[in-house]
Amino acid sequence: MRKTLLASVAAMAAVPVLAACTQNATDGATSKSGDARALTVTSDAKACTLSAVKAPAGTLTFDVTNTGSDVTEFYLLGEDGLRIVGEVENIGPNLTKKLTVNAPAGKYVTACKPGMVGAGIRAVFTVEPSGEKVKVDASEQELVDQAVKNYRAYVQDQSAQLLEKTKQFVDLYQAGKDADARALYPVAREHWERIETVAESFGDLDPKTDAREADVDFAAGEKWTGWHAIEKDLWPARAKGYTAFTPAQRTTYGDDLVANVTELNKRIQATGEGALSYPIDAIANGSRGLLEEVAKGKVTGEEEFWSRTDLWDFQANVDGARVAFEGVKPILDTKDPALAKQLAARFADLQKLLDSHRKGDGFVTYDQLGKDDVDALAAAVNALAEPLSHLTAAVVS
Numbered sequence: 107m108r109k110t111l112l113a114s115v116a117a118m119a120a121v122p123v124l125a126a127c128t129q130n131a132t133d134g135a136t137s138k139s140g141d142a143r144a145l146t147v148t149s150d151a152k153a154c155t156l157s158a159v160k161a162p163a164g165t166l167t168f169d170v171t172n173t174g175s176d177v178t179e180f181y182l183l184g185e186d187g188l189r190i191v192g193e194v195e196n197i198g199p200n201l202t203k204k205l206t207v208n209a210p211a212g213k214y215v216t217a218c219k220p221g222m223v224g225a226g227i228r229a230v231f232t233v234e235p236s237g238e239k240v241k242v243d244a245s246e247q248e249l250v251d252q253a254v255k256n257y258r259a260y261v262q263d264q265s266a267q268l269l270e271k272t273k274q275f276v277d278l279y280q281a282g283k284d285a286d287a288r289a290l291y292p293v294a295r296e297h298w299e300r301i302e303t304v305a306e307s308f309g310d311l312d313p314k315t316d317a318r319e320a321d322v323d324f325a326a327g328e329k330w331t332g333w334h335a336i337e338k339d340l341w342p343a344r345a346k347g348y349t350a351f352t353p354a355q356r357t358t359y360g361d362d363l364v365a366n367v368t369e370l371n372k373r374i375q376a377t378g379e380g381a382l383s384y385p386i387d388a389i390a391n392g393s394r395g396l397l398e399e400v401a402k403g404k405v406t407g408e409e410e411f412w413s414r415t416d417l418w419d420f421q422a423n424v425d426g427a428r429v430a431f432e433g434v435k436p437i438l439d440t441k442d443p444a445l446a447k448q449l450a451a452r453f454a455d456l457q458k459l460l461d462s463h464r465k466g467d468g469f470v471t472y473d474q475l476g477k478d479d480v481d482a483l484a485a486a487v488n489a490l491a492e493p494l495s496h497l498t499a500a501v502v503s
Contacts, residue, residue, distance in 0.1 A: 143167065147218065149197070150174035154218030154227040161209075162236035168205040172197045176221040180205060181259075185213040187228065188300070189429045190256040190263070195222070211235040224270055246437065250386045253433045257389050258382070260429060261301050265374040268297035272367045276360035279336060282353070288340050292410075292418035292468060295333060299422030300429075303395045304382070305370060315366045318411065331362050334412070341412040386434060390498040393430035396423045397491055405484050407472040417469035420483075421460055427494070428453045434501050442500040445493060452490040459486050 146157040147170040156168075170180040181193040182205065191214065192207035211233050217226035244252070271294035278287040298305060298316065306312045313321070315332040322330040336359055342348040351359065374382060403409040404420040431449055438446040459482060463469050475483075 145169070147171065147180055147216070148173055149178045149180065149218040149220060149227075151176065151220045152227075154180075154216065154229070156216060156229075156231070159229075160232040160234055162238075163209060163211045163233050164236055164238060166207055166209050166233070168194075168207075169202055170194055170197055170205065170218075171202040172199055174220050175199055179219040179222050179226075181215075181217040181219070181226065182207055182209070182231070183215040183217060183228075184429075184432065185215065186425065186429075187215045187217075188260070188425055189432050190260050192256075193259055195259075209233045223266060225267060246440070249437050249440075253386060253389060253437065254384050257384050257430065257433050260433075261304055261382075261384075262375055264297045264301045265371045268294070268301075269367050269371045271297060273364055276364050279340070280353075280356050280360045282356075284340055288413070291333075291337065291340065291413060292415035295415075296418055296422040298333070299399075299419045300426040301374075302399055302423065302426070303392055304374065308370060308373060311366055311370050311373075315363065315370070318409070331359060332366070333363065334410075335359055336363065337410065338412045341414075344412060386437070387498050387502050389430050390434050390501045393427045393434075393497060394491075394494050396427040396430070397487065397494055399423045400427075401484070401487050401491065405480065405487055407475075407480075410472070414471035414473050415469075416472040417460070417463055421469070424453075424456060424460065428457075431494070431497065434497070437501050438497070441503060445496060445500055448493050449490070449497065452486075452493060456486040456490055459483060 142158070143161050143164055143166050145161060145166065145168050147168050148155045149170060150173045166182075168180060168182070170178075172178045176199070178197050179193060179195045180197070180203075182191045183189060184191060191209065192205050194203045194205045197203050214231045214233060215228055216231045217228045219226035271290065275287060275290045275294045278284075278290060302316075305316070313332075316334070317330060317332055318334050319330060319338065322328050324330070338345060338348070339351045339356070339359075342350065376382070400420055400423045404416050404423060407414070407416050409419050410416045431453070435446055435450075438449075460469075463475070463479070
């Protein structure tokens with residue numbers, strides 16, 4: 107598969123937007139500079155302090171100063187904490203970089219990433235109606251370039267978080283802390299599912315990492331490794347005559363999973379020659395591809411056969427499809443605004459239905475769904491799939 111196609115089926119369950127306990131902004135309503143759209147950000151190891159928690163809609167600037175000892179990054183994210191609106195990277199100690207974004211009214215999330223790892227220090231940021239119509243004056247090529255840049259950053263961010271959570275999960279599993287490992291399992295896998303079709307495009311890594319038992323040809327000598335082999339060991343109740351892994355086997359399977367996810371992250375983070383590329387048609391196709399993943403395995407309950415945590419995967423795939431769609435939406439708005447409006451509404455309908463099955467920070471298990479619940483989810487997926495199938499053609503026309 108050509109590298110330009112590696113993202114053609116790519117992109118995401120919602121994550122808490124307040125992912126840190128440190129202060130992220132002052133209580134001031136406007137910037138100290140007197141220009142309500144000109145904000146300052148100070149980042150260090152423990153805090154991400156903004157000069158204001160809100161600004162009027164329009165062109166915003168964030169002057170980001172790193173007062174810490176590690177290289178940092180700053181992101182302005184959509185309300186879901188997933189979609190990247192704008193970002194500045196590689197801000198070294200004692201340096202300042204500027205982010206300029208055109209932001210309509212709405213809720214956003216700011217994030218500093220000291221050390222450029224993890225979810226970062228996050229808080230809600232509000233863009234208020236200004237009485238001015240926010241116009242996008244960029245050319246179509248500029249919109250395309252921005253969509254590609256943001257999507258690449260999104261995939262790289264999810265990959266890095268996948269590696270971090272996988273290491274935590276494996277540490278718990280190898281230490282025999284099964285209850286904690288079970289709790290983290292669906293949370294860690296969200297990051298995989300958000301970029302599942304990018305990950306799947308690496309034909310050597312995907313079967314080692316995400317193969318289900320039914321996908322493995324044991325008669326041909328194939329070995330079953332990865333997430334789902336460990337899943338079965340943690341949730342053996344549905345497996346007749348199952349023999350639990352020994353501590354040595356846990357070490358082997360856990361180390362193998364970390365090694366493969368580490369290699370995946372290395373390839374996704376690569377720059378220069380050999381780096382992944384994300385053409386605009388691939389991003390649009392990725393939205394459709396992730397919804398197909400939902401229809402193929404998540405809505406049917408086949409993906410997480412042992413743990414029954416399919417709805418976490420369902421949500422992550424849907425969010426991935428939505429993030430990819432929202433990335434190209436500024437282009438679609440100029441070409442087919444009716445389709446853009448229809449897709450936004452269908453995504454909202456599906457999300458509302460998914461939210462009805464939430465429990466605490468996650469979801470009910472798949473075996474708690476009735477036939478009517480599954481049929482309703484399938485119908486909502488199908489209702490979204492039809493207009494989504496027109497997205498790529500509309501964007502590249």
